[in-house]
Amino acid sequence: MAVIGIIALVLLLIVAALAALWMQRRRRSNALREQFGPEYDRAVAEAGGRRQAEADLDQRRRRVEELQIVELSPEESDAFTRQWNQVQLRFVDRPAEAIGEADQLVARVMERRGYPVSDFDRRAADISVDHPEVVSEYRDARAVAVKNADGGASTEELRQAMLHYRALVGELLGKTAGA
Numbered sequence: 373m374a375v376i377g378i379i380a381l382v383l384l385l386i387v388a389a390l391a392a393l394w395m396q397r398r399r400r401s402n403a404l405r406e407q408f409g410p411e412y413d414r415a416v417a418e419a420g421g422r423r424q425a426e427a428d429l430d431q432r433r434r435r436v437e438e439l440q441i442v443e444l445s446p447e448e449s450d451a452f453t454r455q456w457n458q459v460q461l462r463f464v465d466r467p468a469e470a471i472g473e474a475d476q477l478v479a480r481v482m483e484r485r486g487y488p489v490s491d492f493d494r495r496a497a498d499i500s501v502d503h504p505e506v507v508s509e510y511r512d513a514r515a516v517a518v519k520n521a522d523g524g525a526s527t528e529e530l531r532q533a534m535l536h537y538r539a540l541v542g543e544l545l546g547k548t549a550g551a
Contacts, residue, residue: 509536
């Protein structure tokens, strides 16, 4: 009878440990889903599974925590806002050139804030940690900028890209840039 009681206790402990592990993973998943929003779903689809996607998102979060991301001073923010407004004005007459300028301005703002800017995929991944609501727009805008550099973007695509860049610039500057 004692052996059956010990076996039952061991089984109960195993079930409790599995339940605790399941709850911990669920809390982690929920926390990542809440932090990353739609980027969570994109990462799951891209990685082909939740476990790999969550490991990637967690790695992004840890990497960005190690960066020294800074807020811009009011003067810097105002200067970047003025630059952004000039880019938007140029868009009216020279949309193809303005998209390239918008892409470069975003990279300069990100660099000044402390984000590494050498590789676009890394830039997008890093920005997704703090600004998940605009990272898909950034990817879309960048795709149009690359297409534009090859001479293949339509005026409507350029217009959409400019709106996407505006959303990102607004997030990075902490305000609605040029709106």
